Amino acid sequence: MVLPPTVSDLLIVKDTHQKLQVRHGYDYIELVSHEISEQSALNDTTPAVARASIPDYLKDKVYVVDSVKSGKGRDSKTDLYNIVLEPILTALAVDHQYVATTSADSIRQFASTLPEGQNATVVFISGDTSISEFVNGLSGVSSGNITIFPIPSGTGNSLALSLGFVDELRAIQRLLQAVEKPAPLNLYDVQFPEGSYFLIQDAIGPQITQPLKFTVVVSWGFHAALVADSDTPELRKNGIERFKLAAFANLQREQKYEGLVSVNGHRIEGPFAYWVLTSSKKFEPTFEILPEGNIFDDNLYLISFKTEESSSYIMDIMKQVYDKGSHVHNPKVSYQKISNGDRVLLHTLNSKNKQQRRFCVDGSIVALPETDEHEIAIRATGNKHNGWSLYVVH
Ligand SMILES: Nc1ncnc2c1ncn2[C@@H]1O[C@H](COP(=O)(O)OP(=O)(O)OP(=O)(O)O)[C@@H](O)[C@H]1O
Structure with a gap:
């Protein structure tokens, strides 16, 4: 798929085979191949998906950290969370908390206040520095298991590239469809x-x-x-x-x-x-x-x-x-x-x-x-x- 110029050109749709897709013109990327529940209370463009078929790490406590100054920053056309990710997570009934940064210290602050004993998944819309700030900010008085998912929205995105996530949409696709268990982050x-x-x-x-x-x-x-x-x-x-x-x-x-x-x-x-x-x-x-x-x-x-x-x-x-x-x-x-x-x-x-x-x-x-x-x-x-x-x- 050729990368779309801006995420605001994307359309999230349910195709004739009941699959959730993101479309850009005639091009599309299949995001969810799970069966879509017919009991969707949502409208046509935001179908609900059988919750049983989403990966386990999306059933833990999920946070989405949007490091809004990463890469070229965010504007109404590049707001990946509101335009793409939020509608998809809602469609999948993935309960999550959105954390948008407001300062250079936001990520450390967020990490330092994670509750004790939690199994959490933290999706980063960011580059590498934000993830590093998060890891370093984790408090010594709490403990738990944290699964990280990097959506490459920074400048270099080395961690995401190492995992084979070449662009934001392919990363979201993997977020929803990964079959392997999360691996230890060295x-x-x-x-x-x-x-x-x-x-x-x-x-x-x-x-x-x-x-x-x-x-x-x-x-x-x-x-x-x-x-x-x-x-x-x-x-x-x-x-x-x-x-x-x-x-x-x-x-x-x-x-x-x-x-x-x-x-x-x-x-x-x-x-x-x-x-x-x-x-x-x-x-x-x-x-x-x-x-x-x-x-x-x-x-x-x-x-x-x-x-x-x-x-x-x-x-x-x-x-x-x-x-x-x-x-x-x-x-x-x-x-x-x-x-x-x-x-x-x-x-x-x-x-x-x-x-x-x-x-x-x-x-x-x-x-x-x-x-x-x-x-x-x-x-x-x-x-x-x-x-x-x-x-x-x-
Ligand atoms: N609202 C904000 N005000 C000030 N600094 C911010 C704000 N939001 C994020 N930041 C900081 O901006 C930096 C973004 O770094 P990040 O690595 O995520 O992106 P990048 O530098 O574009 O990419 P990479 O490091 O992969 O090349 C982080 O240090 C983060 O704390």
Whole structure:
């Protein structure tokens, strides 16, 4: 199906075989192949479906978190929840609570107030950062099982892409029809030095007082710089192009990040231009950073390359990443597997300048304190955080 220009062009209909579909012109996507109950009290365009046939995780307590600033933001034409998801969930009699963000802290607040002992499903209309904020916001005094479902509505959507959700409608289709049981959502933790803090659109944000959980990426160097620099209201209007615009701006200065990393004692020396630790196959639909990546394995990979004199080497390697991940065969690129139980230790040098001490954690930007050297430790921690066990629909 060709992606519709806006969700407001979509029409939710019941077809002649009693199946729920979303239509766009002559194109359509079947959303529910379950039998539609004839006892529907609703009108023709919102048929009720036999509740017995919806996946179990939609019978738990369901929340829909709409991170309204993710991607290009929301307007009356791109309001996926009100135009598509809400009518469908109503048609399926899926009782749910809608949570639209009102501030940069909304998701953490929501996570911290989830009731004790709950089996909950949280559907995110967002990108990766919102999901990461949720996981980190889960309170240590409560516990329960949480199943996450990412609808790719952010800029990069790495987690959703790793699960094979290439667009919003296909994700909704999977939400309603997944046959496999939700899988554990592997988490990793990164410990930054005392005095580190979030940078929110280049302004000082909250202090970081404990290790941060991440699901898809921790990066330093060129990748972290372009994610940080692209997070302005102006650049966000460009959607995924914002990363390329910030990348070109960063290429105007030398990409030199001094330090060394050791993985269980095996050392890789810098200075690095690129330094990315990820579990995820793709950062964008065609940016295949980790061809071997399998989000269901609790492995990370360190993908790095060193600073060079020439001006074109970074873009040459980035083009290979866009070319089905062929950078992994480039001898300049170090590609190191990190298994569960391994410990990654990064020691930075000459990193007092702000540009040298910014990290990307699932899209959030972290700045380290203003000192010359820093130590950062990373490890796999399984699918548990505080008392909560996390799963993901696939
Ligand atoms: N109303 C709001 N006011 C301020 N910030 C918000 C608001 N709603 C959401 N946010 C923040 O916007 C960010 C959205 O990040 P998210 O990752 O979901 O989308 P993205 O950055 O477009 O995508 P990706 O990280 O996948 O590239 C989150 O940090 C979230 O807390």
